[in-house]
Amino acid sequence: MKVSREQAEQNRERVLQVAAKLFRERGFDGIGVADLMKSAGMTHGGFYGQFGSKEDLMAETCARVFAAGGQRWQRVVGEAAARGDSGMAALARTYLSAEHRDDPGDGCPVSALGAEAARQGPALRAAFTAGVRDALDFIGGLVGGRKARRRERAIVAYAAMIGAQVLARAVDDEALSTEILQAVAAELGDEPAAA
Numbered sequence: 001m002k003v004s005r006e007q008a009e010q011n012r013e014r015v016l017q018v019a020a021k022l023f024r025e026r027g028f029d030g031i032g033v034a035d036l037m038k039s040a041g042m043t044h045g046g047f048y049g050q051f052g053s054k055e056d057l058m059a060e061t062c063a064r065v066f067a068a069g070g071q072r073w074q075r076v077v078g079e080a081a082a083r084g085d086s087g088m089a090a091l092a093r094t095y096l097s098a099e100h101r102d103d104p105g106d107g108c109p110v111s112a113l114g115a116e117a118a119r120q121g122p123a124l125r126a127a128f129t130a131g132v133r134d135a136l137d138f139i140g141g142l143v144g145g146r147k148a149r150r151r152e153r154a155i156v157a158y159a160a161m162i163g164a165q166v167l168a169r170a171v172d173d174e175a176l177s178t179e180i181l182q183a184v185a186a187e188l189g190d191e192p193a194a195a
Helices: 005-026 033-039 044-050 054-083 087-095 098-102 109-117 122-140 147-170 174-189
Strands: none
Touching: 005 033, 005 044, 005 054, 005 109, 033 044, 054 087, 054 109, 054 122, 087 147, 087 174, 098 147, 098 174, 109 122, 109 147, 122 147, 147 174
8 A cells, every 4th residue: 555755754763763772773774674573563565665775774874863963952952041050061960860861862973873883884883973973073062172183072072971981881789870970970070171
């Protein structure tokens, strides 16, 4: 049965939403096309009418997740500015929260999928590269210093947040997990004077 263009777009959007969550929860190789489509309430056969390959879906999904994360970061920093708080400290607290740790399906694609992305094809790697560049540019606007120093500080801050989140998710000791998140959030929130 042929579906309307509008219905096809809604179906495509649903697949992208489900893929965004399931990839971050289970990994790229942790969910196949058939199970992903079933989770989206569709048949496996409809996949290739919407996407050229699973890698195409992975790349498009990651690009969208990075964009949504950037919007979330802007909101967090904007709310902090309205309160007169540090944007970097607010971003670190949000990123390094127990809520983010406990819900990778709605969180950062790098802390959930970074190690796997390194082993994927060029389309996905390009989506990750663009997302990481955007994240570094955003964080660079939150830290002080000369341009080159801001870039270095942005890389260190982002890497610290990602690493802390990965460690916090990996350990089976909740107290240690929370300690990791809190220590890195405190360190990043204690911004040194501009250099």
